[in-house]
Amino acid sequence: MDSRLVGGVGNIYASEALFRAGIRPTRAANRISLARFSRLVDAVRETLTDAIAKGGSTLRDYVDSRGERGYFQLDYAVYGRDGEPCRVCGTPIRAIRLGGRASYFCPICQR
Ligand SMILES: [Zn+2]
Numbered sequence: 781m782d783s784r785l786v787g788g789v790g791n792i793y794a795s796e797a798l799f800r801a802g803i804r805p806t807r808a809a810n811r812i813s814l815a816r817f818s819r820l821v822d823a824v825r826e827t828l829t830d831a832i833a834k835g836g837s838t839l840r841d842y843v844d845s846r847g848e849r850g851y852f853q854l855d856y857a858v859y860g861r862d863g864e865p866c867r868v869c870g871t872p873i874r875a876i877r878l879g880g881r882a883s884y885f886c887p888i889c890q891r
Pocket of ligand 1: 866867868869870871886887888889890
């Protein structure tokens with residue numbers, strides 16, 4: 781698989797999993813407690829499981845074997861939603877660039 785595709789998908793899942801875990805993308809990995817890190821691991825697993833169950837792809841141009849677009853993208857909590865209200869608290873989602881990649885987060889739900 782093209783590594784750029786994998787990287788792109790990873791970026792989407794990272795934003796979504798961090799939201800589920802309530803962790804800001806700017807938080808340094810070595811400043812996360814073991815309990816929160818464990819929650820993040822669970823969140824990554826849940827995010828991937830959901831993505832597979834809902835069509836298996838977050839790629840915008842993804843088309844499955846029946847010619848239908850993957851639709852996990854419709855369920856994004858934060859990814860690509862900067863300025864739109866958080867689905868949990870209504871606060872506008874923010875976008876920041878980290879290491880050249882866009883990360884999306886809710887400033888209230890994620891600490
Ligand atoms: Zn929120």
